[in-house]
Amino acid sequence: MIVLSGIAWVQTDNWWGPLHPVKFNTPKGWPAPVYDFSANPLTKEGIALGKQLFYDGILSKDGMVSCGTCHQSFGGFATYDHSLSHGIENRFSTRNAPGIVNMAWQKNFMWDGGILHLDLQPLAPITAENEMGETLDSVLHKLNTHADYRKKFQQAFGVKKITTLELGKAISQFVLILVSNNSKYDRVMRGDDKFILPEQLGYEMFQQKCITCHPPPFFTDFSFRNAGLAEDEVLQDKGRMRITGKTADSLHFKVPSLRNVALSFPYGHDGRWATLRNVFEHYRSKQTRPLGTDSLLKNGIPLSNYEIGQLTAFLYTLTDSTLITNPAFLPEELNRLQKQERDIHQNKRD
Amino acid sequence: MAGILQQTAAQSVASRDSLTIEIVPRVGEKKWTPQATYTNASGEAFSIDKCLFYLSNFAVQSSSGKWFPIRDSYFLANILDSSSLQIRLPILSSDIVNIRFLLGVDSTKNVSGIQSGVLDPARGMFWTWNTGYVMAKMEGSSPVSPMPGKKFTYHVGGFAGEQNVAKFIQLAIDIKSIEQHHILLAADLLSWFNGASSLSIAANPICHVPGKLANQIANNYQFQFRVIQ
Numbered sequence: 001m002i003v004l005s006g007i008a009w010v011q012t013d014n015w016w017g018p019l020h021p022v023k024f025n026t027p028k029g030w031p032a033p034v035y036d037f038s039a040n041p042l043t044k045e046g047i048a049l050g051k052q053l054f055y056d057g058i059l060s061k062d063g064m065v066s067c068g069t070c071h072q073s074f075g076g077f078a079t080y081d082h083s084l085s086h087g088i089e090n091r092f093s094t095r096n097a098p099g100i101v102n103m104a105w106q107k108n109f110m111w112d113g114g115i116l117h118l119d120l121q122p123l124a125p126i127t128a129e130n131e132m133g134e135t136l137d138s139v140l141h142k143l144n145t146h147a148d149y150r151k152k153f154q155q156a157f158g159v160k161k162i163t164t165l166e167l168g169k170a171i172s173q174f175v176l177i178l179v180s181n182n183s184k185y186d187r188v189m190r191g192d193d194k195f196i197l198p199e200q201l202g203y204e205m206f207q208q209k210c211i212t213c214h215p216p217p218f219f220t221d222f223s224f225r226n227a228g229l230a231e232d233e234v235l236q237d238k239g240r241m242r243i244t245g246k247t248a249d250s251l252h253f254k255v256p257s258l259r260n261v262a263l264s265f266p267y268g269h270d271g272r273w274a275t276l277r278n279v280f281e282h283y284r285s286k287q288t289r290p291l292g293t294d295s296l297l298k299n300g301i302p303l304s305n306y307e308i309g310q311l312t313a314f315l316y317t318l319t320d321s322t323l324i325t326n327p328a329f330l331p332e333e334l335n336r337l338q339k340q341e342r343d344i345h346q347n348k349r350d
Numbered sequence: 351m352a353g354i355l356q357q358t359a360a361q362s363v364a365s366r367d368s369l370t371i372e373i374v375p376r377v378g379e380k381k382w383t384p385q386a387t388y389t390n391a392s393g394e395a396f397s398i399d400k401c402l403f404y405l406s407n408f409a410v411q412s413s414s415g416k417w418f419p420i421r422d423s424y425f426l427a428n429i430l431d432s433s434s435l436q437i438r439l440p441i442l443s444s445d446i447v448n449i450r451f452l453l454g455v456d457s458t459k460n461v462s463g464i465q466s467g468v469l470d471p472a473r474g475m476f477w478t479w480n481t482g483y484v485m486a487k488m489e490g491s492s493p494v495s496p497m498p499g500k501k502f503t504y505h506v507g508g509f510a511g512e513q514n515v516a517k518f519i520q521l522a523i524d525i526k527s528i529e530q531h532h533i534l535l536a537a538d539l540l541s542w543f544n545g546a547s548s549l550s551i552a553a554n555p556i557c558h559v560p561g562k563l564a565n566q567i568a569n570n571y572q573f574q575f576r577v578i579q
Contacts, residue, residue, distance in 0.1 A: 120478065164472045243480050
């Protein structure tokens with residue numbers, strides 16, 4: 001009788017657990033994460049659910065746009081090769097989606113730092129009319145009437161009814177494991193690899209010219225700065241000022257991480273620079289800087305063509321090939337396709 | 351008649367360990383109705399379709415002067431939903447002389463990730479692009495509004511530093527209402543427009559960001575409450 005009732009209990013849709021905890025590993029030498037893992041302990045189930053949501057258009061109004069649409073694995077989880085990230089129905093957002101790696105160490109999110117908790121971050125693109133164009137009510141309704149998601153949310157979080165809380169936590173679980181610490185630069189620092197000469201020279205120049213705003217291990221100091229970019233007349237994006245309401249913060253944007261910078265082109269908050277070369281040209285330009293430009297950039301950064309070459313070589317060492325090829329991070333469709341792909345060198349003639 | 355009296359007595363027995371605050375939305379001295387047209391201090395006619403506000407961090411003071419905070423007390427009052435206007439607080443004693451609450455949501459809940467219940471961002475009282483709660487919201491229309499559909503929308507929020515619009519409200523409690531465990535609290539929505547700085551719909555039909563205008567509106571509406579029984 002006890003056995004029977006046990007089976008009956010397992011077979012009802014109340015079933016959940018046991019969960020499989022996942023330990024978050026802080027890379028050696030890195031600071032402790034900012035994210036409070038005790039409030040959202042990582043589990044295999046939570047991460048898998050977060051990944052499924054991340055790559056599912058169900059979060060958007062027309063079913064076509066997922067988080068992964070603009071945070072593309074092959075672009076270092078930034079928007080690849082598009083200046084302004086695209087939303088539903090041919091709409092453009094007003095910014096270039098940044099790479100979302102190493103988010104566990106970030107205190108605020110977005111180019112303007114307007115979002116103060118990682119769990120809240122997905123709500124902004126989901127509800128923005130020019131991004132995913134949805135309402136939270138509608139998304140939660142879609143999830144709560146979706147048998148597979150209901151089951152998975154119940155397994156991961158023990159809830160019968162999915163609310164915003166579990167939605168945010170699930171997506172965070174996946175995003176949190178996107179840690180980029182295995183680029184050539186990291187291997188060199190660990191003593192497992194060596195820079196070639198241009199990389200080494202670029203590394204030394206980087207220490208002199210770039211490191212104040214882009215310090216390792218994140219290659220950003222997470223500050224908001226006015227890099228002397230003229231305001232776009234159409235977008236009229238004031239950046240940080242939109243959040244603080246202070247004129248002193250006009251045209252301040254978060255210093256972007258340079259990790260995977262070779263993949264995350266185009267550059268700038270609105271993707272105005274197609275190439276790294278354009279970025280360097282902006283910084284070395286002798287033109288008068290607009291009022292309010294960061295004091296470190298008031299006179300630009302003197303850079304010779306030679307230095308730009310070496311710096312570029314160094315920046316390319318920040319590409320983390322293990323991040324962008326890890327099947328655990330890629331959409332399942334892509335993983336399936338890659339499995340099916342035949343290696344022409346190995347192919348036997350039929 | 352006897353039946354009604356008996357029922358009332360039974361209800362009050364059932365609620366001995368709780369205190370119900372019933373919010374009565376008014377415009378001036380009149381009870382608010384969605385169809386009615388009112389006039390603000392700037393002489394502008396208007397009607398109100400929607401009004402919601404958070405009430406949180408309740409505490410009661412006994413006659414000895416000691417304050418007793420009521421844990422996890424978060425409520426979202428919505429003038430269109432009468433059940434949300436009945437705020438029920440657990441209390442240990444009827445010895446209450448003052449009541450205090452925050453008109454809005456404390457900064458801790460603004461920065462601690464996604465919350466549940468009435469604080470769930472899906473309630474529509476949360477800004478996702480500049481994260482934080484809309485502490486109070488009023489929407490309606492006025493012939494003087496320059497916006498499409500003659501609408502005005504006041505979404506009042508901001509929790510950090512100078513932008514903070516959450517207001518502590520303290521009210522003396524009438525002894526009779528304590529005996530009945532039921533307080534009638536009038537919320538005068540006209541106060542949004544009339545106060546230290548009058549709010550003109552023609553000049554300011556929209557408030558959707560924290561800052562000066564939001565502060566002005568909150569400085570006005572912090573005086574909207576009055577115990578009427």
